[in-house]
Amino acid sequence: NAGVTQTPKFQVLKTGQSMTLQCAQDMNHEYMSWYRQDPGMGLRLIHYSVGAGITDQGEVPNGYNVSRSTTEDFPLRLLSAAPSQTSVYFCASRGRGLLTDTQYFGPGTRLTVL
Amino acid sequence: GQQVMQIPQYQHVQEGEDFTTYCNSSTTLSNIQWYKQRPGGHPVFLIQLVKSGEVKKQKRLTFQFGEAKKNSSLHITATQTTDVGTYFCAGPNTDKLIFGTGTRLQVFP
Numbered sequence: 001n002a003g004v005t006q007t008p009k010f011q012v013l014k015t016g017q018s019m020t021l022q023c024a025q026d027m028n029h030e031y032m033s034w035y036r037q038d039p040g041m042g043l044r045l046i047h048y049s050v051g052a053g054i055t056d057q058g059e060v061p062n063g064y065n066v067s068r069s070t071t072e073d074f075p076l077r078l079l080s081a082a083p084s085q086t087s088v089y090f091c092a093s094r095g096r097g098l099l100t101d102t103q104y105f106g107p108g109t110r111l112t113v114l
Numbered sequence: 115g116q117q118v119m120q121i122p123q124y125q126h127v128q129e130g131e132d133f134t135t136y137c138n139s140s141t142t143l144s145n146i147q148w149y150k151q152r153p154g155g156h157p158v159f160l161i162q163l164v165k166s167g168e169v170k171k172q173k174r175l176t177f178q179f180g181e182a183k184k185n186s187s188l189h190i191t192a193t194q195t196t197d198v199g200t201y202f203c204a205g206p207n208t209d210k211l212i213f214g215t216g217t218r219l220q221v222f223p
Contacts (some may be wrong), residue, residue, distance in 0.1 A: 031209065040123070043157070043202065043213040050209050058210065059115075090156055094211070101145065103204070103211055105156040 001026050004106035006091050012112045013081040021076040021109050023091030031094045032074040033058070033103070034066065036087040043090065049074055081113045116141045116207045120214040128222050133190040135217035137203035144206055146179055146186045151216075152199045193221045 033048040045058030049068040065077040091106040149157040163179035203214040
């Protein structure tokens with residue numbers, strides 16, 4: 001199993017540009033999430049999904065869109081990049097249930113917005 | 115909404131000293147999880163605690179879940195340089211997993 005994969009690893013954008021961060025998992029997990037990590041701020045939930053076709057907002061959803069057309073993929077779209085979106089983005093997945101709540105993280109995408 | 119706080123934010127220790135990080139939730143949790151993130155890496159699952167008052171050990175690491183299921187702690191005995199990283203606790207909130215603010219541990223040889 002590849003686990004959770006993310007592309008790209010690094011990205012530099014100019015203000016106003018749009019892009020999609022890709023995330024895929026091969027563990028047949030129902031739950032997938034996107035977090036951003038800023039220095040001293042921990043991991044903040046952007047959007048999450050409990051299954052194909054179902055998405056919901058997390059703590060900091062503004063400026064981001066998601067979709068979940070398949071169980072495997074959960075892309076994150078930046079509509080119009082802003083310097084405040086410079087961060088490290090982590091995608092994560094987990095199975096359903098009390099004892100299967102372990103979350104697996106991808107390697108992250110380091111995004112810089114100029 | 116649910117908040118999960120950790121203290122301290124940073125801890126610098128000499129190799130061989132002990133280290134403890136504390137996690138406090140504003141709401142009762144069904145379970146608590148702990149993750150470790152090495153510098154430049156991604157968070158990796160360490161353990162999950164489910165029962166009130168539960169204590170689990172992993173070699174030099176001791177994890178505890180409070181009786182009220184609102185707080186937890188991670189204690190490392192005799193730290194080593196390999197323990198360097200940020201330790202996060204996380205608690206479920208319906209379908210979401212909410213992470214604490216993290217404690218960054220630096221170990222000096």
